Amino acid sequence: MSNTRPIHWIAFVFGLTFLVLFTWWTTPFKSYDFNKPPGIVKKDSTALVIPVKLKSVINNYDSWVKEHIKSNQSPGAAVAIVKGGKVIHLQGYGLKSTTASDSIDEHTVFRIASVSKGFASVLAGVLAEDSVMHWNDPVSTYLPDFALKDTLNSKELTIRHILSHTTGLPRHAYTDLIESGSSYQNMLNSIQQLPLIGPVGKYYSYQNVIYSLFSDIAVAATNIPYDHLMYQQLFNPIGMKDASVSYESMIKSRNFALPHIRTYEGWLPTDLSKSYYNVIPAAGVNASISDMAKWLITLMGNTPEVISSNTLEKLFTPVIETPRRRYLHHWPALKRAYYGLGWRIFKYGDHEIIYHGGYVNDYRAEIGFDNDEQVGIVLLTNAACHLANEGIATFFKSYFQQYSQPVL
Numbered sequence: 001m002s003n004t005r006p007i008h009w010i011a012f013v014f015g016l017t018f019l020v021l022f023t024w025w026t027t028p029f030k031s032y033d034f035n036k037p038p039g040i041v042k043k044d045s046t047a048l049v050i051p052v053k054l055k056s057v058i059n060n061y062d063s064w065v066k067e068h069i070k071s072n073q074s075p076g077a078a079v080a081i082v083k084g085g086k087v088i089h090l091q092g093y094g095l096k097s098t099t100a101s102d103s104i105d106e107h108t109v110f111r112i113a114s115v116s117k118g119f120a121s122v123l124a125g126v127l128a129e130d131s132v133m134h135w136n137d138p139v140s141t142y143l144p145d146f147a148l149k150d151t152l153n154s155k156e157l158t159i160r161h162i163l164s165h166t167t168g169l170p171r172h173a174y175t176d177l178i179e180s181g182s183s184y185q186n187m188l189n190s191i192q193q194l195p196l197i198g199p200v201g202k203y204y205s206y207q208n209v210i211y212s213l214f215s216d217i218a219v220a221a222t223n224i225p226y227d228h229l230m231y232q233q234l235f236n237p238i239g240m241k242d243a244s245v246s247y248e249s250m251i252k253s254r255n256f257a258l259p260h261i262r263t264y265e266g267w268l269p270t271d272l273s274k275s276y277y278n279v280i281p282a283a284g285v286n287a288s289i290s291d292m293a294k295w296l297i298t299l300m301g302n303t304p305e306v307i308s309s310n311t312l313e314k315l316f317t318p319v320i321e322t323p324r325r326r327y328l329h330h331w332p333a334l335k336r337a338y339y340g341l342g343w344r345i346f347k348y349g350d351h352e353i354i355y356h357g358g359y360v361n362d363y364r365a366e367i368g369f370d371n372d373e374q375v376g377i378v379l380l381t382n383a384a385c386h387l388a389n390e391g392i393a394t395f396f397k398s399y400f401q402q403y404s405q406p407v408l
Helices: 004-025 052-070 113-129 151-156 159-164 175-179 184-191 213-222 226-238 247-252 289-299 309-315 386-403
Strands: 076-083 086-094 109-111 260-263 266-269 286-288 334-339 344-348 351-360 363-370 375-381
Touching: 052 076, 052 086, 052 386, 076 289, 076 386, 086 289, 109 363, 113 159, 113 213, 113 226, 113 289, 113 309, 113 351, 113 363, 159 213, 175 184, 213 226, 226 289, 286 289, 289 363, 289 375, 351 386, 363 386, 375 386
Parallel strands: none
Antiparallel strands: 076 086, 076 375, 109 286, 260 266, 334 344, 344 351, 351 363, 363 375
């Protein structure tokens, strides 16, 4: 009897060690409980003291937005401003629908359109941190059956090309299929037959369909559905309680702003569309301004338990230069414009603004932040309007006039 106990004990320790190592080895990235209540981001319970100059910027901007709503230039809007990792302004304006009296609040959900692209690239960053995938991995590693019309370029196509719009495919090809509600698989089959405009990596060409191929890559790499990955890796750990990625989720939220169109009779609500939910990475995220404030905090490197500042810096590093003429009217001091990984990078005067905008189903979403100043803003509207066109540039002009040399 005395001779068998050490053997049993050694076997037990060996077995336990093997189990721990096996579990570690087969868990490629940090996993979150899908059912765990969101909101684990730490909150600062200390009183928020806003400097006089910054308070002036906020008050002026708040008045500017209110004037747009009051003069009927937009039915509704929501604004979040973050400075130094803290929310310093969070406000809803106007109505969810002009046919009702229900006001927009901080939890009212909007469609954020192409601002969704930043969620896809940050998710890619999270997976890259855990070595589940890497930016320069060939797409064929994960999707061996996917091929561009040009065989050589198919072999060269990487995740970096997908997320930077440098795939060589024509600009906005098959956007009409997205808007008509075509199935994602049908669009993907069609796009594989398109001639390229040039080699992968050489030309900037904005592309919603091929950008959404990232969802297939992420699923192939993790064996987890894309919507679950969004909750597990981003929404839940960041505390985005109102965020979702489907038409059904939008409707079920109840507290959502309806899209509006302008008529001779003023702003009138229109139907919520299912279009672009068939390309979730490109334009399928729904979120409230409360969610987007937390998102800004994460993007500026203040939530390292979700994603590191080093990884975020890679997303915001220019990959390809883009035309700037479409932005010059509202950003006259814009010197250069680039696209990184899911993000635009503006060289604006002596500043660098990380930016993206989006339009879908008569919703507009705009986001911009300056990492050096640790200041950022999100503007959501339930109509395509001048407020959305001017909102981000107006804020930064006001901010820089107070804190640095004015940007002309």
